[in-house]
Each structure stands twice: as structure tokens, then as C-alpha cells.
Amino acid sequence: MLPQAADYETLIASFRWNIPDRLNIGVAVCDAWATTDPQRPALVQWTRDGLVIHTYDDLRRASNRLAQAFLRQGVRAGERVALLLPQSPETLIAHIAIYKIGAVALPLAALFGVDALEYRLTDSQCSAIVTDAAGVAKLRAIGAQSLPDLRLIWSVDGSDGPVRGLPADMARETDVFTPVDTGADDPALMIYTSGTTGQAKGALHGHRVLLGHVPGVQFPHEFLPQPGDRIWTPADWAWAGGLLNVLLPSLYLGVAVVCRKFERFDPEAALALIDEAQIRNAFIPPTALRMLRAIPEPRKKYRLDLRTMASGGESLGAEVYEWGRAAFGLTINEFYGQTECNLVLASCASIGVSCAGAIGKAVPGHEVAVIRDDGSICEPGEMGQVAIKRPNPVMFLEYWKRPEATADKFVGDWMTTGDLARQDDDGYVFFVGRDDDVITSSGYRIGPGEIEDCLLRHPAVSIGAAVGKPDALRTEIVKAFIVLKAGYEPSTALADDIREFVRARLSAHEYPREIAFVGELPLTTSGKVIRRLLRDQA
Numbered sequence: 001m002l003p004q005a006a007d008y009e010t011l012i013a014s015f016r017w018n019i020p021d022r023l024n025i026g027v028a029v030c031d032a033w034a035t036t037d038p039q040r041p042a043l044v045q046w047t048r049d050g051l052v053i054h055t056y057d058d059l060r061r062a063s064n065r066l067a068q069a070f071l072r073q074g075v076r077a078g079e080r081v082a083l084l085l086p087q088s089p090e091t092l093i094a095h096i097a098i099y100k101i102g103a104v105a106l107p108l109a110a111l112f113g114v115d116a117l118e119y120r121l122t123d124s125q126c127s128a129i130v131t132d133a134a135g136v137a138k139l140r141a142i143g144a145q146s147l148p149d150l151r152l153i154w155s156v157d158g159s160d161g162p163v164r165g166l167p168a169d170m171a172r173e174t175d176v177f178t179p180v181d182t183g184a185d186d187p188a189l190m191i192y193t194s195g196t197t198g199q200a201k202g203a204l205h206g207h208r209v210l211l212g213h214v215p216g217v218q219f220p221h222e223f224l225p226q227p228g229d230r231i232w233t234p235a236d237w238a239w240a241g242g243l244l245n246v247l248l249p250s251l252y253l254g255v256a257v258v259c260r261k262f263e264r265f266d267p268e269a270a271l272a273l274i275d276e277a278q279i280r281n282a283f284i285p286p287t288a289l290r291m292l293r294a295i296p297e298p299r300k301k302y303r304l305d306l307r308t309m310a311s312g313g314e315s316l317g318a319e320v321y322e323w324g325r326a327a328f329g330l331t332i333n334e335f336y337g338q339t340e341c342n343l344v345l346a347s348c349a350s351i352g353v354s355c356a357g358a359i360g361k362a363v364p365g366h367e368v369a370v371i372r373d374d375g376s377i378c379e380p381g382e383m384g385q386v387a388i389k390r391p392n393p394v395m396f397l398e399y400w401k402r403p404e405a406t407a408d409k410f411v412g413d414w415m416t417t418g419d420l421a422r423q424d425d426d427g428y429v430f431f432v433g434r435d436d437d438v439i440t441s442s443g444y445r446i447g448p449g450e451i452e453d454c455l456l457r458h459p460a461v462s463i464g465a466a467v468g469k470p471d472a473l474r475t476e477i478v479k480a481f482i483v484l485k486a487g488y489e490p491s492t493a494l495a496d497d498i499r500e501f502v503r504a505r506l507s508a509h510e511y512p513r514e515i516a517f518v519g520e521l522p523l524t525t526s527g528k529v530i531r532r533l534l535r536d537q538a
Helices: 008-014 025-036 056-072 089-100 114-123 133-142 166-171 209-218 240-252 267-276 286-292 318-328 403-408 448-456 492-505 531-537
Strands: 041-047 050-055 080-084 104-108 128-131 152-155 187-192 202-206 230-232 256-259 281-283 308-311 332-338 341-346 368-371 384-389 414-423 429-434 439-441 444-446 461-471 475-484 514-517
Touching: 025 056, 025 089, 025 209, 025 240, 041 056, 041 089, 050 056, 056 089, 056 166, 080 089, 080 114, 089 104, 089 240, 104 114, 114 133, 128 133, 133 152, 152 166, 209 240, 209 341, 230 240, 240 256, 240 281, 240 341, 267 286, 286 318, 286 461, 308 318, 318 332, 318 448, 332 414, 341 384, 368 414, 429 448, 439 461, 439 475, 444 448, 448 461, 448 475, 448 492, 461 531, 475 492, 475 531, 492 514
Parallel strands: 041 256, 080 104, 080 128, 104 187, 128 152, 230 256, 230 281, 281 308, 308 332, 475 514
Antiparallel strands: 041 050, 187 202, 332 341, 368 384, 384 414, 414 429, 439 444, 461 475
16 A cells, blocks of 8 residues: 655655555455445446445355356366456456465456467466356357367356256355465466567456555555545456556555446446446546547536546557646556556656656555666666566466566566657656657657647647558658547548658657558557557558
8 A cells, every 4th residue: 555645765765565465455455444344335237217325245245156156067176267347336246256266367358359368378277167148159160179178157147958057056146254364475367468469468466466566556546545535447358457556456445447348448437337336537548538528618618527437458649647637637657567466657747746758656555667678777767668677566477388478578677568668857758659660761760659649739630650661771660550539531631741740849850751541540449549550461
């Protein structure tokens, strides 16, 4: 827990980790509160008929029933249990039950196609899955012969042939259960990397990952919890950003989490939800924030009583940072992390840690640096790779079945990220881009973030992405893929205008020499642009 502090230096000096030897995520996020304050609101579910409150006691009873149902069907400690569900009470209940029996939760995004699901289910040797009718249809399309380890399928929508009905199985059990006594380093959760640069890898985490995330959640949300706090994110709970940046740490802190299933992010529906559910704290990824820019003066149309807004997953940029202050009357606190080691850099405007264009500074409890290839620390202003020093409670245990990839992730005691950045004299880290996203043109190394931020300032641009295209003369040239705002049509004249707009504001080597107008950009389930696919197109 972060102590309330007046300044960053005091906070850094006073912080100490307190990770117990024995720890179970299911107990920490549910049963602990259900014992001391059983009727405390834990989950606020949006439905068409209104908001439904689920208390900590509701979650304890339901997860106890499900834990027993798992055990009755032979699920054992250490086995991987997949969750292929959208934001819902059933998703959270299943997470808690999996942790309580000592199994390993494997969250999978509901938007995954059959190829992505088949790879993750086979690679993880997953033995059971909790899903819905849509997920069952995908599993049938894959075929049982392609999933030899998967022996149990539960559907929240009821039984169908070999598919077990989750509600019926839970109804047969009692609501009293003694959770398995797990250690802080025992495996609890496996999240596959986003796959922006290659085949996804399973990052295996211990139960300590929950407590490791708490300072990183409290810092950008300005010492969460405060009276009246209620938090929400549109991010899928299958992504570390939804599960570990919001859901589990917030429940641990006693802060109610709002949930609503979104097929696609809808700016108007998001603002209406913030209004209706009286949301005080929000984590909204940069891509979604850029989409919100299409709603003029949102505070005039909706009652927005936000205390904090945080963003992460990719670079926010100075343009969205400045827009956020005008649109919401608060400073968007940016944060940074990876699936392997999350929430290690952040901003906290209330104590003066905020700088347009910067990710932020090291979150208390984390030693973060920008390093060279040999592990030495870069000078201020020198570009290098973001790295986090071990041991660290938020750091992954290993890549599943990939000991060489795990070893390659480290240079000495520094866990490398593959993200290039610069750090200034005040400790602020400025993100440049993924190592393989950086564009080399005429001897210059160009980060796509600055170009994309500049593109957003053009009145016709809704969102854009910049990649390097091979060029015989310059090594690479900058190519931009642009989604236009409503009311604008692609044309040669508009492309020329955007090119000159960027050239005048940045430099002659950074402007996009080629522009492609597209209907949408390829995104991961976490909202990151998949530049690898754009490079293939270029």
C-alpha cells in the first residue's frame, strides 16, 4: 500500500514492500473483505434494466460453489483453466474460484479468432475452460482432435452435449469452502503477450503479482482508495490492462469495479456509463481516448464526476494529454508496463509528477532505468531500452515452456522490455517506440509516437499509425496509415496537406513520404496498433 505523501521524493524514500510468504489472490480480493465487510459493494454490473450490485459476500458464496464444482470434475492445483468470457460477474467468480483451488487462470479475449484460441489452448496444455455460447461455437470450429488436453468445457449459458452447464453444476454445491494454502510464488495466472512482434508467449505469474500491482494502481489514481471511489475500464479483463490494472487490485483495495460488456468501444456509450454508474476513476487506453475526442465538450452533455483518469498500453502523446485537461478538467495520468512486469512507470499529477509527452517516473517500489545493450545505464537524453531490476514482486516467474526466451529477457539483473525511451535529468521517461518499431531513415532513428501525435493535430485525422517502409536510398521512409474523421474524404490534395502539416511541425526526415487512407487500423485486444501487420502492407 502506498502511504499518502505530499511529494514524490518522500514517497520513494518511505515505501517498503510487504509480501507475505503465504498468499492467495482469491482470498485477498474476495474472502478477506467478505469476512470483515460482507455487504460492501464489489462489482457494479450494467444491465439494460439498470445497475446490479454484487457484494463481496455474493462473490465469496458463488466462487466457493464454483471451486467445489471444479474439484468435483477433477480440476487440480497447477492445471491451467481458461476463461473465454467478456466483462461479467461470471468472469470474476471464475477467476476467484480458480485461485482458491490453486489452479492457474488463463484469460483469453472474447474477440480471439479460432487460430489464436487454438494456439493458446494447445501451447498452455489447458485442461478446462469456462466460456459462453459464442466461445463454445469457436471451440467446436477448432475441433476436439486439435485440443487434446482440453477435457472439460463449462458454459455460463447452460449444458449442450459434452458441454457442462456452469449454473447447474454450481447449484449442486454448498457455499462453504476452504481455499488452498498457496505461496506467494506459486503459479496463479498466465497471460499471453499481445503478439505485436511475433508469436505470443505465456507469461506465468505467481500470487504475489496482485500485491506487486497495488502501488502502480494507486499512484496514477492518486492514492486510491478515497471516499466515493468507483472504478471502470473498457479494457478486456483478459488483458493485463483490464485484469491487473483495474479489476483485481481495486477489489483488493475495497473499491467497487463497474463492468459492462462492449462489443466495440463506443465513445457515447462510455460517457453515458461514466454518468449513470457514477464512476470516479477510469483507466482508458490511448486509442479509446483518441476516439473520445470526437465528442465535443463531453461535460456539457454528461454528468462526469471523475476524480482520476489513467491511460497506458501505448504512448498517450502530448496532444491527447492537453485535450484531456480541457475535456475532463483533470490531468490524465499515464502509466507503463508489460505483461511480464506491469505498472512500473507512472504519473501522479496531485504530487506534481506529470509532464506532457512523458510516461512518468518510476512507481515506488520499482527500480527502472533506460539501459544500453550491455546493461549500463544511459546518460540523460540518451536513447536506450527500458529495463526493470529484479527481484520485483510484479515480475513474471517465467515464459511457459520457454526457458531460453526467459533467459534472453534479462541482461544481468535487468529485465529488458524491447521498448526504447529517453530519460531526462528529472527522471521522466519519454517513450520512443518498440525496438522493432523504430524507423531508420537517412541515418536518423525515428520513433513513431511523435509522428502519430503530430498527425492527431491535423483537423482531418481521427487516428494514425506510422511505420518504416524499405527504401533503397534512405534505408526506410515513413509511411502513415490514417483513419479520417467523419466529413473528410481521401484525396491526393488531403494527403499532400497532411504531409506538409507534419513536415512543418517536426522535420524533413520525419514527415510521412507515403500516406494510405484506411477504414480502420489493426489492433490487439489491448488496443495497441499491430505495426507488424502495417509493415507487411507497406
